[in-house]
Amino acid sequence: MINNTTCPYCGVGCGVKAEVRDRDIIAVSGDAEHPANFGRLCVKGSALHETTGAKDRLLTPRVDGQDASWDSALDSVAGRLQQIIERDGPGAVAMYLSGQLLTEDYYVANKLMKGFIGSSHVDTNSRLCMSSTVAGYKRAFGGDLMPCSYEDIDSAELMILVGSNAAWNHPILFQRMAAAKKANPALRVVVIDPRRTATSDLADLQLSLKPGSDALIFDLLLSELERRSRLDTDYIAAHTEGFDDALAAARASAPDIASVALATDLAEAELAQLIDWFCNTEKTLTLFSQGINQSSSGTDKVNAIINCHLATGRLGKPGMGPFSLTGQPNAMGGREVGGLANQLAAHMDFASEANIDRVQRFWQAPNMARQEGYKAVDLFDAIERGEIKAVWIMATNPVVSLPEADRVRRALAQCELVIVSECMAQTDTLELAHIALPATTWGEKSGTVTNSERRISRQRGLLAAPGEARNDWWAIAEVAKRLGYAAAFDYCTPAQIFREHAALSGFENQGSRGFDISGLSQISDAEYDQLQPIQWPVNATNPEGSERLFSDGKFFTPSGRARFLAITPRPPVQQPNASLPLQINTGRIRDQWHTMTRTGRAARLLQHRPEPFIEIHPLDAERFGIRDGEIAELSNELGRYVARASVCEQQRPGEVFIPMHWSRQFSGSAISGSLIASVVDPVSGQPEAKQGRAAIRALNTGWQARLLVRNSIALPTGYWTRVPLEHCTSYRLSDTGLVDNWDAWCRQYLGSAPELRLDDRHEGRYRACGLENDRLNWMLLVERDNSLPDLDWLDQQFALDNLDIELRRQLLAATAAGAQPCGAVVCSCFQVREPNIRAAIQAGATSAEQLGEQLKCGTNCGSCIPELKALITDEKCAAPATEQTTAEVENAVEY
Numbered sequence: 001m002i003n004n005t006t007c008p009y010c011g012v013g014c015g016v017k018a019e020v021r022d023r024d025i026i027a028v029s030g031d032a033e034h035p036a037n038f039g040r041l042c043v044k045g046s047a048l049h050e051t052t053g054a055k056d057r058l059l060t061p062r063v064d065g066q067d068a069s070w071d072s073a074l075d076s077v078a079g080r081l082q083q084i085i086e087r088d089g090p091g092a093v094a095m096y097l098s099g100q101l102l103t104e105d106y107y108v109a110n111k112l113m114k115g116f117i118g119s120s121h122v123d124t125n126s127r128l129c130m131s132s133t134v135a136g137y138k139r140a141f142g143g144d145l146m147p148c149s150y151e152d153i154d155s156a157e158l159m160i161l162v163g164s165n166a167a168w169n170h171p172i173l174f175q176r177m178a179a180a181k182k183a184n185p186a187l188r189v190v191v192i193d194p195r196r197t198a199t200s201d202l203a204d205l206q207l208s209l210k211p212g213s214d215a216l217i218f219d220l221l222l223s224e225l226e227r228r229s230r231l232d233t234d235y236i237a238a239h240t241e242g243f244d245d246a247l248a249a250a251r252a253s254a255p256d257i258a259s260v261a262l263a264t265d266l267a268e269a270e271l272a273q274l275i276d277w278f279c280n281t282e283k284t285l286t287l288f289s290q291g292i293n294q295s296s297s298g299t300d301k302v303n304a305i306i307n308c309h310l311a312t313g314r315l316g317k318p319g320m321g322p323f324s325l326t327g328q329p330n331a332m333g334g335r336e337v338g339g340l341a342n343q344l345a346a347h348m349d350f351a352s353e354a355n356i357d358r359v360q361r362f363w364q365a366p367n368m369a370r371q372e373g374y375k376a377v378d379l380f381d382a383i384e385r386g387e388i389k390a391v392w393i394m395a396t397n398p399v400v401s402l403p404e405a406d407r408v409r410r411a412l413a414q415c416e417l418v419i420v421s422e423c424m425a426q427t428d429t430l431e432l433a434h435i436a437l438p439a440t441t442w443g444e445k446s447g448t449v450t451n452s453e454r455r456i457s458r459q460r461g462l463l464a465a466p467g468e469a470r471n472d473w474w475a476i477a478e479v480a481k482r483l484g485y486a487a488a489f490d491y492c493t494p495a496q497i498f499r500e501h502a503a504l505s506g507f508e509n510q511g512s513r514g515f516d517i518s519g520l521s522q523i524s525d526a527e528y529d530q531l532q533p534i535q536w537p538v539n540a541t542n543p544e545g546s547e548r549l550f551s552d553g554k555f556f557t558p559s560g561r562a563r564f565l566a567i568t569p570r571p572p573v574q575q576p577n578a579s580l581p582l583q584i585n586t587g588r589i590r591d592q593w594h595t596m597t598r599t600g601r602a603a604r605l606l607q608h609r610p611e612p613f614i615e616i617h618p619l620d621a622e623r624f625g626i627r628d629g630e631i632a633e634l635s636n637e638l639g640r641y642v643a644r645a646s647v648c649e650q651q652r653p654g655e656v657f658i659p660m661h662w663s664r665q666f667s668g669s670a671i672s673g674s675l676i677a678s679v680v681d682p683v684s685g686q687p688e689a690k691q692g693r694a695a696i697r698a699l700n701t702g703w704q705a706r707l708l709v710r711n712s713i714a715l716p717t718g719y720w721t722r723v724p725l726e727h728c729t730s731y732r733l734s735d736t737g738l739v740d741n742w743d744a745w746c747r748q749y750l751g752s753a754p755e756l757r758l759d760d761r762h763e764g765r766y767r768a769c770g771l772e773n774d775r776l777n778w779m780l781l782v783e784r785d786n787s788l789p790d791l792d793w794l795d796q797q798f799a800l801d802n803l804d805i806e807l808r809r810q811l812l813a814a815t816a817a818g819a820q821p822c823g824a825v826v827c828s829c830f831q832v833r834e835p836n837i838r839a840a841i842q843a844g845a846t847s848a849e850q851l852g853e854q855l856k857c858g859t860n861c862g863s864c865i866p867e868l869k870a871l872i873t874d875e876k877c878a879a880p881a882t883e884q885t886t887a888e889v890e891n892a893v894e895y
């Protein structure tokens with residue numbers, strides 16, 4: 001049977017068709033009718049069916065390390081919470097939620113905490129993600145209201161991507177941008193990012209600015225708009241307030257192009273080009289994401305962007321507007337229910353008594369929280385101080401994703417009561433739980449999510465929950481009942497919760513709040529089941545939803561006018577200095593999702609970037625003695641991060657880029673948050689995760705090895721990183737010092753002496769296999785170079801019951817007959833590797849299209865196309881001036 005549902009990864013919110021057979025999702029494809037993706041899926045979405053099922057799942061509740069029944073686990077949660085509330089008051093209890101919960105889960109959690117337990121210490125990982133945007137929109141528009149629609153991409157004439165690597169992080173939207181550019185060659189694309197990324201591939205203009213200096217550019221744009229008489233003075237007069245102050249501030253901080261060029265490290269000509277395009281292009285879309293938000297002045301940056309759109313009246317119309325690309329599948333839904341500690345519910349906050357009173361009456365709440373709670377960083381500080389005694393963490397992994405990750409770990413380790421609702425069996429945070437509650441996840445749970453363009457879509461439960469896994473909303477409601485609030489939490493279905501949420505959005509609204517889905521508050525269970533993707537608001541005025549907000553020039557501020565904000569740009573707080581000379585930039589890679597708890601299980605998603613890395617500029621590599629491919633350590637007063645150095649020119653000298661994904665489950669010390677200080681934006685509380693600082697040193701390892709094992713092992717000290725394969729687990733190991741006796745090493749760490757071995761000291765090569773009943777149990781390959789046989793082939797050998805002589809010989813030989821050449825997978829959809837692509841280029845392919853025709857790479861989701869193009873350029877540069885002979889080409893592709 002084929003069912004419609006929604007992808008649980010990024011905020012693009014693609015519609016998915018899932019084919020269910022024998023209680024399993026056997027295939028997924030894009031939903032051709034879904035307006036977010038029209039049938040396309042990126043590689044993460046395409047691999048969804050590979051990450052479902054009971055393997056590696058948390059399957060039973062656990063209390064104090066022991067398996068427990070749900071009944072007793074829920075009794076423990078309620079009993080221990082009650083005890084703490086009675087002893088220390090409701091303020092001693094907190095919840096830490098996630099933009100990956102469904103709206104229904106989120107609504108129930110928020111209601112329990114803010115209305116019934118009476119604590120507003122409910123925050124969410126959206127604090128680390130979108131909170132500066134929320135604050136910026138609220139300041140400008142009087143509500144957290146993102147005005148645009150994906151279809152604006154189709155008609156835009158200038159797209160400015162600021163702090164967004166959409167090619168990797170919003171791939172399907174990026175494909176839409178690429179298609180728009182193809183259809184309209186006049187469309188200009190500007191990428192503002194200190195780093196060159198896959199997104200830069202689409203750029204007509206790349207501004208590799210000094211980290212954190214974005215607001216200066218937008219202040220400059222504002223003052224230049226005025227200087228060149230390109231303001232929409234009618235719009236400013238009719239629909240806005242605060243323009244004069246904003247202009248004065250912009251002029252003061254960005255007096256002219258020359259001074260801004262100096263402060264942002266950009267060329268005057270580059271800025272002049274941007275100004276020229278911005279001044280002269282009505283249909284301008286500014287798309288921004290974490291390069292703007294994750295900053296100690298993120299809110300101001302958001303407003304600096306919005307100022308330019310207000311000054312030109314460029315919002316509320318097709319093809320234009322300040323467009324925040326949300327990260328998580330339901331970041332938007334969390335904002336709608338009020339999941340942040342400074343929100344109350346349904347876009348009401350604690351600022352007005354009338355709102356608090358309104359929500360209290362709607363919920364019939366006995367213990368209404370009356371003021372804002374702690375934002376994420378403050379919340380974990382309060383846990384560390386012992387002020388908060390109990391925290392319930394749901395669908396997020398804070399000991400990896402929060403700044404000062406090591407301190408967060410210590411704080412949780414000493415917290416009196418840590419409850420973790422999680423779907424996977426092993427996560428860094430789950431290890432610290434007193435009570436673990438197994439949650440259903442994608443494919444099993446039902447509810448709604450809202451994507452970046454305010455479009456509400458259904459996720460549908462298609463599979464039976466494995467083991468004892470239960471829906472998060474159910475677990476919260478059960479705890480609420482045990483705390484004595486049965487009547488208010490008597491939910492049987494997500495539809496019931498959704499109707500209540502929709503009703504609250506319309507409750508005494510009368511046009512005062514932009515978030516209004518009261519048009520959905522009466523839908524029947526059947527209509528909820530069939531709900532088609534729809535953009536809010538959905539109410540009497542917009543029964544079919546609405547693509548765009550503010551078309552009428554009316555805003556939700558007290559005056560009904562949009563507000564300009566006077567912005568004085570501030571540099572990042574974490575500035576490199578003599579002892580911590582490098583600026584650290586952190587972010588995402590194409591095939592992994594956050595802390596890898598799910599995407600880290602799909603072997604094919606770990607082949608593009610199988611290891612944590614440090615991207616460093618050649619000049620810095622030379623300065624600090626770092627060699628490409630060697631293990632290096634970044635460190636500062638907060639912690640350390642150890643990974644493989646990748647010397648490349650994408651980032652500016654003095655800056656390094658590290659991925660945010662690796663946790664202790666996948667590598668020894670590669671948590672980026674360990675290096676990031678808890679510096680936050682004063683308005684939004686969002687941490688400055690994009691600008692850390694550290695020192696670097698080469699670890700000068702004595703050996704490097706790959707280890708494949710059937711069963712898990714206790715790892716030696718030193719560097720390690722793990723890739724789960726189908727039949728075994730693969731590790732890369734490395735350490736300082738030399739091992740004299742590898743046989744003894746195998747006995748110590750792998751539990752048995754090698755049965756097959758090749759010890760070629762001269763070549764620096766040692767290969768050994770441990771067998772059990774003719775089956776491969778482990779294999780260790782210590783090599784000086786990286787000329788290993790293909791991992792897939794090695795993995796297959798673990799599936800065999802009987803290793804014949806020929807295979808044993810091949811295992812020890814340098815190359816294996818059945819093995820593909822090694823090399824990173826560039827196209828994950830079709831598993832096309834770099835050596836094959838290079839070979840095709842050397843054989844004559846000159847475009848990504850030709851490569852696609854020959855190898856299929858880039859023909860599904862397209863997110864590897866920028867890399868295909870980069871390889872073509874790279875090969876062109878590497879090619880000798882004369883024509884290569886066939887033999888030379890063949891030589892070049894021998895691996």
Ligand SMILES: Nc1nc2c(c(=O)[nH]1)N[C@H]1C(S)=C(S)[C@@H](COP(=O)(O)OP(=O)(O)OC[C@H]3O[C@@H](n4cnc5c(=O)[nH]c(N)nc54)[C@H](O)[C@@H]3O)O[C@H]1N2
Nearest residue numbers: 163164165169211212289290291327328587588590593594
């Ligand atoms: N593959 C994949 N996709 C994802 C996710 C994932 O984990 N994996 N996560 C999702 C989530 S939750 C989110 S929030 C989004 C995030 O999506 P993005 O915001 O696109 O992701 P990041 O890689 O964190 O950061 C974007 C860029 O900001 C740049 N940057 C750093 N400092 C500055 C600066 O000072 N100014 C400017 N202009 N740019 C700067 C970085 O170099 C980086 O290229 O992605 C979503 N999509």
Ligand SMILES: Nc1nc2c(c(=O)[nH]1)N[C@H]1C(S)=C(S)[C@@H](COP(=O)(O)OP(=O)(O)OC[C@H]3O[C@@H](n4cnc5c(=O)[nH]c(N)nc54)[C@H](O)[C@@H]3O)O[C@H]1N2
Nearest residue numbers: 128129395396397401421422423439441586594595597660
């Ligand atoms: N240094 C640095 N740090 C960052 C960032 C950065 O760019 N740099 N980005 C920040 C951003 S934007 C974000 S969004 C965060 C993300 O950081 P996290 O939210 O910590 O990351 P996830 O790995 O998505 O964590 C989600 C957890 O929920 C579990 N889960 C999945 N589905 C369900 C479910 O239905 N129910 C329950 N109960 N559990 C479920 C998953 O297995 C996983 O353990 O990281 C932030 N931290």
Ligand code: SF4
Nearest residue numbers: 007009010014042045
């Ligand atoms: S772009 Fe990829 S990860 Fe994002 S929703 Fe679509 S399929 Fe999922």
Ligand SMILES: [Mo]
Nearest residue numbers: 128129327328
């Ligand atoms: Mo995010």
